[in-house]
Amino acid sequence: MLIKRSDGLILPSDITPRAVFESRRGFIKQLAVGGAASAGLIDMASREAFAQGLNPKLAAKLNPAYSALDKQSAYKDATSYNNFYEFGTDKSDPAQYAGTLKPRPWTVSIEGEVKKPMTLDLDALLKLAPLEERVYRLRCVEGWSMVIPWVGYSFSEIIKKVEPTGNAKYVEFISLADKKQMPGVGSRVLNWPYVEGLRIDEANHPLALLTLGMYGETLPNQNGAPVRMVLPWKYGFKSAKSIVKIRFVKEQPRTAWNQAAPAEYGFYSNVNPEVDHPRWSQASERRIGEDGFLARKRKTLMFNGYSDVASMYSGMDLKKFF
Template identity: 70%
Template sequence: MLIKRNPNGIDLPFPSEITPREVVEGRRAFLARAAATAVAGTSLWEMLQREALAQGAPAQKLAAARNAALSTTENPTSFQDATHYNNFYEFGTDKSDPAENAHTLRTRPWTVQIDGEVKKPVTLDIDRLVKLAPLEERIYRLRCVEGWSMVIPWIGYSLSNLIKQVEPTGNAKYVQFISLADRAQMPGVRGRVIDWPYSEGLRMDEAMHPLALLTVGMYGQVLANQNGAPVRVIVPWKYGFKSAKSIVRIRFLREQPKTSWNLLAPEEYGFYSNVNPNVDHPRWSQATERRIGEGGLFTPKRKTLMFNGYNDVASLYTGMDLKKFF
């Protein structure tokens, strides 16, 4: 047997064979965290997902074919920008807060209750929800009411697939989305920025439009916590706050639901909230927008497009005064 010896003749391991101290301590810390998660009832998978999020590592991959017909050809915003410049008040009001705080969100187990004016009310766990219809990747523009925009490759399927499964009755005129509001997981919920839980809604014909996306992933992987994991909606022709995140309940209603921002400031946030460059927010213009990650501070702003450029939805609002129903 070949025995390796140090040049000085003493039978000690070579420096290259010694496990670095930080690695040993890292392993010990990992085992300690694993033991703690077991006591707390958290799975090892969840712990790994949280640590991957905190370290900026890729999350679980999610395969989906590109739907080119419903995708913009614009270059997507970088993953770093899309996951580190967010509005998600359940985790804080600054744009950087969600990325810093959302590691506390537990996305397994997760269920979505679907009820109200439907023939087949049901509660679905997230895995069943993901498999309800073939997943597609769609590159959508996202325009926020504050005047900034992104282009993001989302993964999901048309919300209409889910709606058809539960068979709404003839009384169902609106769909309401209710987000998780857990003080233990979401530090922002401990404050009173809005009346929790977060609530949003769509008219039934809006929810049935093919562009309305029930979303479970982005950039080829599962949704990042700070982007609304594990399930959200994306309504690309409306301002971003209409696209409810971390959904736990979907209700079908006869009457228009009360929605969070409309309740808080009805003169600023209308129920419809379609992207409309001709209707200014009371405190700023909506005529232009700043694309996140595009150039520097002095890069010219883009002109805001009516319906965010998704003109196929215009027929939904025929005969409506979009300055009154803003």
């Protein structure tokens, strides 16, 4: 269910604790601020933010129709407890090592079964549609969850621009895989680059968010800078990070985790408390930041509580197509 927020609430960026991490300072050292400024990406106020080890602010209007009322996760939790295997397999690795990622300059190519293929730089992505702030629940397949205010716009805006042909049945998202910037890419835990995919109707659903920021700022490196997807009704690994290519294709993409362990990670990977992972139950979850590991677990909701997506799977056996 999509939950509307009442008017007059303080913005998430005003009430969320702030933290400056050493990895973010490392990111500042890596960033050529002058080059970013010449590209029109940062203004004087944003330069000051960089100097303080912060990410530039993004002007985004809260969309109450797509904002959960749940208590939001602390910024320090959302930016220090992450899955981003390109920087290591431990939850703390991305925050520690992602300072080597250079999110500017950046381009995303959009190609395949489309009438208007294009390559968009970060400026173009930021200006393609009005930015919105949406508060989404995020459920990880490992059994933990967070509530994060994301900034972006529906991926359907991209679909409108490129005009898919009738042959486009799926959308494939390909992440950066650069060993110089991403030390985890040298591991054999996955086949690189990281690939994720959606059926085209899923990609066109208004909840599917092309994401450029969180907590009112541009994305931190460890959270998938500078552009990622956020799909709140699916497990977190479905939301591709640091995207460099988007392809509209005829056949179902061979996604990274589905290739690595097909019995554990299905193509759809919708949040479903009735379909357990082979090694643990999916019936409950632990909300990060709620009184540590001894906190009582929450009951996991079908589609993570976003019941508006259910019509896309009408008639499907969701235990078979997990």
